[in-house]
Amino acid sequence: MTITRRQWMQGLALAPALTLADARAGAEQGKASFVPEDLAGDFEVVRREICLDNARWHPMSRGARAQVDAYMTYKQRGVWQPPDLIDRLQTGVKRNFATLINADVREIAYVTSTTAGETMLAASLELPGEGVNVVTDGLHFEGSLYLYGAMRKQGMDVRCVRPTPDWRIDLEDMQRAIDRKTRLVAISLVSFVNGFRHDVKALCDLAHAHGAVVYVDAVQAVGAMPVDVRALGVDAMGSASYKWLMGDFGLGFLYVNQGLIPRLRRRVYGYRQLDRFDYHAFPGDAPGTWPASWSQHEDAAGYFEIGTYANATLAALSSSLPQILNLGxxxxxxxxxxxxxxxxxxxxxxxxxxxxxxxxxxxxxxxxxxxxxxxxxxxxxxxxxxxxxxxxxxxxxxxxxxxxxxxxxxxxxx
The missing domain is CATH 3.90.1150.10 (Aspartate Aminotransferase, domain 1)
Incomplete structure (x- = not known):
């Protein structure tokens, strides 16, 4: 199959960034209502077996697969010509994710995974650290328990609240663990173990009263249920795309409230953080005391984006995110x-x-x-x-x- 530049523009690159108004308008027109049998034909897995394990990884729809194929054809050509269509794709996908969680697009950074986002956020809060503590719980993701358990082995005060006999995390137990020395409260909005859902708003109010930052792993929530970071009051939230966002591995999102940025330290560095970069070493360059000078974005991308990300997954998300927003x-x-x-x-x-x-x-x-x-x-x-x-x-x-x-x-x- 061959694809022309015009076909590419009409297909992959024109998968639009939906606004919240677009999503609401679709709902008013009945587009958000759906019949599962009508959607089944868009998923190849239905023809072979019954998949009820979408929390592991979600099958890719035919529409998303078509966008990936279109990207592969574009990549196969190899010749780069501006305007760069991949940049346009990245912008649209990020805007759609921001719409999905009711965030500003400047508060969204691309990361390689949910775990990568949480790890970088903890480092930017200068953790592990002395004289402070971290509070988490036993229903948080296993990779996260490893992260904070490793900090505990290094001598840091890490408090892990255990589940109750009916497999919940009791808010009063969290309250007893959080104090004025708590720097970070890290939880899963929906537990991957059993689907337990925190009262995140109440927990955020409690943590903020003690000056703590709240990070939420939302990989088992975003795309499968409404998530509004403004209403919840979370400071930071991570998600991958291969589960309920119906994308693939290698690309995730980290939301960081703009008000948290001044409290953070940059702990990772990469070209995607740069707002401007000027050389002072080659013919025609302006003189300078250092071979280069630069300025950085003062937003989520400016602190947490590093290098290249999975463009094929971006292509899949250019189809799946509009579908999620339209369905509701x-x-x-x-x-x-x-x-x-x-x-x-x-x-x-x-x-x-x-x-x-x-x-x-x-x-x-x-x-x-x-x-x-x-x-x-x-x-x-x-x-x-x-x-x-x-x-x-x-x-x-x-x-x-x-x-x-x-x-x-x-x-x-x-």
Whole structure:
């Protein structure tokens, strides 16, 4: 297949950056309502098996795949000519993500992963440090617990709140852990373990009263449910794109509230942070005491963007983010909850004890399994894909999943 520059401009590069007004207008016209059966044809996985493991990594839609293919054709050509279409693509995707979480685009930085964003943010807060502490919890991401556990081994005061017997993180337990020496409170908005969702607004109010910064890992939330950083009051938030944003590996987002920027130290450096760069070493250059001079962006990108990122994933996101905005995160959440309600009602009758609070409202439902090998075998024979790790089974339906998909899982385990 060949593609002309005009076709490229009409396809990949013209996947628009939607504004909040665009998304609201679409909802008013009924575009945010959807029928899962109508969307199923856009996902190749539906033809082969029942995928109820979208919290691991989300299948890529045909539309996103088409944008990736168009990018690969562009890259195969190799000849670079301005205006650079990749720059346009990066700008549009970042604006769409900012719209999705109700942020200003200057508050968004591209990062390689959620973990990379959290690690860099902690470093910019000069952690690990003496005389301060970090508060996290046992339902936070395992990579994050490793990060703060490593700080603890270096002698830093790290406080990790354990889950309650009903698999929640109690706000009063967090309150007892946070004090005037707390520099960072780091949590997952939705736990990857069991879908528990923090009362983030209440936690932010509590942390801010003590002068602490709140970081939220939203990789299991953004794209699957409404997330409004202004309403929540979070200082920083990270997400990857290969889960509910329906992109791929190698690209994520870090939101940093502009008001937090003056409190940060630059700990990583790269050309994408630069607002201006001038040489003073070559013929025709202005004289200078150093071979080069520069100024940096004073925003999220200016502190956390480093080098090149995954352009093919950007291409996928140029399709998937507009789709999410048009469908509406509230509608996506409501659809998943109808399927999770069925699981929460029926699986305990089959002996699978729920680990997910009934009011979580997240796209994840986790259950305790008595015999993991038997559960895996039953689901494998039925062609149903979920996550079974240790004594836990995690089910995570998405926009293309139907009630029949859940019924097949129940039939397999009955």
């Amino acid at each position: 995160p509230d509608k996506i959440q409501a659809h998943a909850q109808t399927l999770i309600a069925l699981l929460q009602r029926e699986l305990p009758r089959l002996g699978y004890v729920a680990m997910t609070p009934a009011d979580a409202g997240s796209p994840i439902a986790t259950f305790i399994v008595r015999n993991a090998e038997d559960t895996r075998a039953r689901l494998r024979r039925a062609g149903v894909d979920v996550s079974v790790q240790g004594s836990r089974m995690r089910v995570s339906p998405s926009i293309y999943n139907t009630r029949r998909d859940v019924e097949k899982l129940l039939e397999a385990l009955a």
